[in-house]
Amino acid sequence: MASTSVGYALPKGYGSVWGAFNRSEEGNKLYFTQSHSFDLGLSLNLKQVYSKLGSLNTSYNKDLRRGYSNTNIEYFQNLFYNRYANVGLRAGVQKSTYDNQRSDNDKYIFLDLSLPISRWFSAGINSRNSNLLANASYKQNFSDSVVQSVGVDLNQVIKRKNDYLNSDDFSASAYLAYQTSINAGTLSGSASSHSKSFNYSTQGSIASSNFDVGLGNNSLGSGLLIKTGLPRGTTMSALINGQDFKLTGNRNFIPLPPYKKYSVELRSDKHSMDSVSVGQGRKSTVVLYPGNVAKLEPEIKQMVTIFGRIRYPNGEIAANTQLNNHIGKTKTDNNGEFSLDVDKKYPVITLIRDNGDICESELALNKEQGVAWLGEISCVYKVASHSKNNLEARNHD
Structure with missing residues (x-):
């Protein structure tokens, strides 16, 4: 297997160029998927030429083994910016060729709107092999919430000129990602004129130590079980190696990677009205190994x-x-x-x-x-x- 890459930053912030090459063969002892490809790219900061211009990005990828190539050219221009909104314009072309025969040609132009509180909206049109489509997307992230992010995408065929467009006239998709102290997951779905699909993925973990059981929101193989003695709904914070973890109620399991030493400090949650005083067990140090669950029972008022x-x-x-x-x-x-x-x-x-x-x-x-x-x-x-x-x-x- 051989892989190499090189990059160069142009002087005075004008942009950068880069390239990469990759080749691998199937072996007798170690399995590698056969590949033979190279990539080239160029980014130009046109503001250095004229302050009101934007940026231009181009890239070319060639798979020499499969006969596939892809060319992208995109221009981005910031149109408006203040404390309430950021508006930008994206326009570009994309060409994909398969086996030196069939090719897909895409052209697009989008208006991007970024709003406060992690909200993002984009709308525009694109042309694929002379077929015209309209697209709109909305995404929002949340902090200090069970719901972490939501998103919606809408697509409508405006003009169908040939059979190279393999899609229904209208399609929509949406997703919702959540995280609680005991579980995390994503609910997604899509629908079109002729089909519907839904998907739910989730992850979590169960830990036990001396007959105490805790639930966590991922599966890292080890962690801390903290027994606070606080009533349901009361929150506090555990500062673990500089990162804050929210604790709610009596039992909390925090999944953590093994083979690591952790410094733990228990304190009031700065995002909550609840106030706690931690006596014995306010600070502690633990070392975790695979399958190891360390139990902490601090004295908390x-x-x-x-x-x-x-x-x-x-x-x-x-x-x-x-x-x-x-x-x-x-x-x-x-x-x-x-x-x-x-x-x-x-x-x-x-x-x-x-x-x-x-x-x-x-x-x-x-x-x-x-x-x-x-x-x-x-x-x-x-x-x-x-x-x-x-x-x-x-x-x-």
Whole structure:
């Protein structure tokens, strides 16, 4: 087998030229498909000649073994650009020859429109062996979404001049690619005047470690099983060798390539309102081998920073009073207002009066994320005491 390529960049950014040659023969011990071909290419940046021009790309491919050749010439011109849209014009010709006999000749012109948020639209016409067709395409990519990308292509024969065009008068195709934490796949379909077809492809993996099972969205042969202890729908992030992975709910399996060392740091997801505090197991290092699943069980608290004003059962404002919870303490101001970090597993705050009375409030934080203003909060005395009774008697005097 012999293969070589060469390229040269023209001075002052005028463009580049390149060429490649490939040849291989069938062998007795190693199997290679027979091939004998060469490629030539030229790219010119015409803006260097005149600032309002675009770029010209040409290429030629010749398969010497099969007698196939292909010639492409395309010109691209940027027509309009601002923060809202980018409009470009593509025009070109393509000629394909088979066995030095049959040939296909294509000519096309397209208007390309690129929009913000990863959206792209193209429409135009092309001519194949004197048959005229209209084409339109739309594609869009999504970030931080289950749906990763969608696309639609439409083709309509405008003028059929001969039988060299082997297609129906109208055809359409579409696809949708998705990815979840447990599965990834693509749904595609196409339809024409006389046929329809649909295709669904998917991939995923199942991992187990010490009777814990996790699902992943690809099949790399090894990975991390992270048990967060968080309720369903709560998200956080795992930074693995500098790359962020989103964790959702209690169990998450992250497929990773084997034969590699990984540094893992667990933290809050910057794209989510959920806030977590990671104690033991915040940072760890693992080495993965084929079939190896490393299990991590960090100590994680789901946090909410709460704001509010607290009152005693009789309506009195709890001013300048010590306020405790499971993980910290603070003091209310003159108006009984406060701020405090709370672990959602232990949503109880406790007031301790100077006379020793204890007043508690159990907070409804199930639906709260990150930061929450709770407004007016009322506490309930934990135990009855003569001090409390005397206080209430004084308040009624």
